[in-house]
Every structure is written in C-alpha cells, then in structure tokens.
Amino acid sequence: MSTDHPAAPPVPAPPVREGREPVDVLVVGGGAAGLSAATVLARSRRDVVVLDTGAPRNAPADGVHAFLGHDGLAPHDLLERGRAELRSYDGRVVAAEAVAASRGADRVLVRAADGRTWAARHLVVATGAVDVLPDVPGLREHWGRGVVHCPYCHGWEVRDTRVVVLATGPAALHQAGLFGQLTDRLTVLAHDPSAVDEAARRRLRALGVRTVDGPALRVLGEDGVLTGVETATGTVPAEAVVVASFVEPRSALLADLGVRTADLETGGTVIARHVEADPTGRTSVPRVWVAGNVAGPMSQVVTAAAAGTRVGAVVNAELVLEDQEARLAG
Template structure:
C-alpha cells in the first residue's frame, strides 16, 4: 500500500462520495447519490472500454446509441442534480481518519467518506499484428454485443483456448459461414476438433500471423498455410481490471476462470459492490468483467442506493452519539 505524504499534497477537497470512473456504472451510482442530495464527484479519464464500438446494444431503449453519446447524456443528467465530473486519473489512495484520501495524476486530492471504484477494464488480445486496429468493429468478442452486426458474414473464431468451441457455437447461431482457426497447438483438443467438424464447422490450423486488409477493412487472417477469408474475427480477450487505486488500498484482485483458462482479473466484490476493504466499493467491469453496459448501469444504480442508505445510517448514529 502506498502512503500519501500530507506535506506533498494540496488541501483535499471533501466530498461524501468519490467515484473513480465515468462509465455507465460510475455515472449511474453517482446520479442516484446526487439525487439523494449527496456531494459526489466522478473522476474520469475519458477512455471507456467500449469506445471503439459503433453502438451500445442489448440496452432497452438505447439500442445502437454511440457509447460517447450515452455517456454524454449520463454526465448531463448527473450534473443536473448537482453532481460533478472531473477529467482526472486517480493514481493513489489511502485510508485516513475514517475517510479515503485519493490523489490524481495532476496533483489534486479528494477526501471522501466512501470511495466507489468503477474504473472499468482493458481487453488484452492475442498478439496478432493488426488485430487491435479492428477491435470493436471487425474484431469482436461478444455475440450479444456485436453478433447481429456480423450475421450471415464470414466469421473466423480465433481459437486460443477451450472457450473457442463455446464461442463457435454462439456465433454459429448467427452465420453458417463460420471457420475456427486454431491459433495455438493446444487451442482445440481432439474432442473439440471432432465435435466442430461433425457439426459442419471448418477447422483450420494456424497460427494467425497477421491481419489482411483492403482499403483499411479487414478481409482475412494470414497463416503459414495461406489467407483465411474473414469479414469478422471473434476472439476471447483477457479482461484486466484497471486497478491502480485498488492496488494502493490493498483491495485484492482474483482470477476468473472460464472453461479452465483465465478469462479475467477482477475484484471479487460482494453482490452489492462492497470490497474486503472498508469504505471501498467496486462495480462495473472492475468487478463483473463479462457484464454488458445495461448490467453495469443497473449495478451502479443498486450500489448508489445502498451506499446512500449506509450514509444515512452513519449520520443517524453520529446524531444519537452526540445526544
């Protein structure tokens, strides 16, 4: 845990709740708190996980809205209730006197009665040259986020582990022009390969050595055996929580395994967002790396309401203790 030297900091800005992360989860929690007349500030770097995507999907009433537009609406709603959003990167934190002290990279400091960490996550992709350039558009991971957009097209599942067969099944529901490319020798065991072949799915041996483009659009994957045509590539990313503040406070991260492989590093918070460290809450993709936008927005609303109730109880106890 890092210790912040008081002499090295400006006077901290006191707030009821500080939220680190201005995505759907953080803004939802902050808005509930602001509507409860809490002094709440959101620190945000402006780098949401879904920024490359053209639109948000599976969010009732908001399907297809560009991610930036959704967040702009959320910030405006929060500010209409007196909440504030500051462009800042939280880099350090510690407990002090029943509060949490947080410092940003630009030297500012906040003192909060409670801290909500909703800083999101980053997706680590296989190291295939050119793959990351198309992330969120022709390179996708979630059939519920992007599957409709690639329906009936040539989809290649880039197999890097046991989850590939499952992913092939999901994308196979959306197109019959499906290929599974075994990127590593152990990506598909004999049973999985046989099952896919029997289901009529073409299996090609890799590895993928690069992306083939035409006028900047992905059209295939290069392999030692030639080009595998593709309009879209489905790949299982490894999701890593953005954890600088969590690390500083001693909040542990845990591996999340899917089909026997590590799919994510996340905070094992309880169902309402409490971490193992007092006064520190975690929600959104920090805690639920596979959750879609609608899910993390709902989690933010839930956590904001429960956190406000906790603040009410703390205030009542102080009044009763004072006589």
C-alpha cells in the first residue's frame, strides 16, 4: 500500500540559449539503471549524455550477486564495463552532479553543480536511493559488508556464520526466516521491543532461533571485520548483522520538477519512499522518467538494469513519434 504525495507545480524552463547543450536524452545517474537506459538509446543513434557522481548505492559491497553472468563482479568493475559499452555506441558519460532542473513545453533544463547546463527533450532520473539506518554506532561503518539487509545480495557470503537480526520493525521476522535458511546460528536482538512480541518469541523458539533483549548499543569490529553487537547486558557475538534500512529516493531534481512520490507500506508500517511511475518508468511529469531504485526501492542490480533497458526503449519510441509528427507538420 502507498500514500500519495501530490506533485508540486512545475517550474517553467526558460528558452534554450547558447551555452546550454541540447541533447535528445539526459540521464542523471550512472548506475546499472542509468547506463542501461543510455545504452539502449545510444544504440538507437540518440544523442544521450549521462551525468554521474560516481557514488552508487552498492559501492560498499564486495560484489554483485543474482545477476546472471556477473556473479561476484565488483560494483566498480560492473559500471566500468557499462561505461565502456555506452561509449562504444557514442554515448557520453560526464562526471557531474545535477543540482537543479526546470521544465518547458518541449525541453527539460538541468544544471550541474559546476554551472554546466543541458537542455534535453527527455530526462531519465536514475539516481538510486539512500539507505537510512537505525542510529546505532558501527552500523554505517560496516554497511554492505558485515551489516547487510538482503539475503539474495549477501546471504550466501554469511552462510553458517553467527548472524544477528537487529529487530527494529515488522521486517525482522521476515528477515529471520530468510537468513535462517542460510545459517542455524541465528539470533534476533530486540532493538525495538515492540518488533518482537510474545507471539513472535514463541514462533522463533519453535524454529530454534534465540532471542536477546536490546537495545543494541553499538556494533563492534576489529580491523574492519564485524565481531558482535554490544547490549546493556553484554556482547552478542556475530560475524554479520542483518538490519532493515529505510529507503529514500536520491535526487534534488525530483522536487524541482514536481514529480509525485509515495510512501511504501507493509503491515501498516512505512518502509520506504519512492517515485510514482507506471511500468514503463513514466512519471507524473511529462518528459521525465525514472528507472532503478529511485522508483523501485527494493530492486536488485539486475532488476534495476532491466528497468533501465525498458525505459530507454520506451523513451526512444516517444522520440520517434515526436520526430514523425514534426516532419508531418513541416
């Protein structure tokens, strides 16, 4: 279930002036989704530019998983391959941070932090998401390695080890079930007591899962290796901590353009925020599209890449129709 956030009125874009580079499509975000969208467009001989800050969501991870043919590939290496493929079709990647955007009748104007501007017929926002973690010292420092959230991204790597599920909300029992498939050395730590009520404790006991009262005071580690979780009554040894992050879309451009966002709920609890879009990536704002985690907070790399491919194809089809109409009108 989701809760709508109405779109703000769009800010009209001024006419394109000299110094503003006109392109068919500007893609903001050079992760798996953005590069996939741009490559599809470049292969269709569209003038496409990708603006990227070089800080993907999965940068802390050792490798990409559940992506057929790319298992274990470092995130940086995957993106390097993607950039090379895009350049081979004359697509361009520009190291820049997009900080502002406005929209006119037939262009979207985007300004970078260094002052460069682009006037695009269509804009694809693929800036990904930000994982907001509970305020427990040590969680952020081990995020993506010893501290994980997804069994399909990291589960195999922590199999048969001591794993602590940090229960902060309703996702904890779900995570305990998934990671319990991978190790029988599982502990659920009730950081938020309401997340592990007596019915949940009975269920966990029946499954052979140990529960410990919290809250967690800090995540411990030595030389970058996670060793346990400190509580008021002692330390719970662990090689991995599982926690549910709150996921938020990352892009200042979305608010500028008045794109609609929504809260994603499960069991009456808001677990993420995302941009509303139809299955093709079309947002509530004309000429503005989204792909990847900015629209699908729970998407894995392979899913984000597939979404980018789909968006690129649909945007190209839109451009084809626009070009045909312009020729017929002329």
